[in-house]
Amino acid sequence: MSDTEKTGLIAKMIGPKRRWKAYKGRVKELPEDYRTAVGAIERHLMHFVPTDGDSNAAMFEDLADLFEQAAADGTPIREIVGEDPVEFVDAFAQNYSEGGYVPARARKQLTDDIERAAGSESGNEDTAV
Template identity: 55%
Template sequence: MADEPKSRYLQYLEIVTGSLEEKKRYRQYKARIKRLPENYRTAVEALERYLMHFGPADGAGAMAMYEDLAELFEQSAADQTPVRDIFGDDPVEFVEAFMANYPLGQYRTRERNRFTSAIDRAADENTTRTDRTD
């Protein structure tokens, strides 16, 4: 059945609502988070809120990130790693480093690269003009 083409209804439904497979993965992720001890769950939910605003926007990239997040916290809970040890002294630094591993769909990464490229071009133009006048 997995190899069968989707019905027109399912194709239309996914256009309107998004991928049904991504929704299933998200529900599975939420169930994994719900099983964590309370302090780990609280930390993941806070991290998730941050990622919803600043992380990858596409479904597949975001789900890979969330699944890895669940795995990280499941393993940390199993090892009884303190939450502070997971995040270190600067939780924002941790989440930014974590997100850097998932650039697909991350508009901030694209904009940072675009900005850096524009500055590099502008600096090169300035250097070229300076070199011509010497």
């Protein structure tokens, strides 16, 4: 393997890690309820949406962009994800992959997590879907 090939390989390995750390740092700066919603969406995407490394990085960076702007504008979580968070995540993910199979249990978990995050906006933190 030539030095150029080694450099390219190292860049491919380190680049996504740097992007991931930068994304996580951005999410950490969000207000708690937005951070909770992003965490729920992130878990769902990581488990059920097949993508390659570059698509993953772009998808999560775009997710951070969306929630940073919403937090800055004071947009409620429900206005971002709508009444069906699974539908929102499925539509969001279609921009980055061919899609994947999402079990009903995972859909319910995402819906419950978003409900908890959005509940603090209306004072109904324990509202179930």
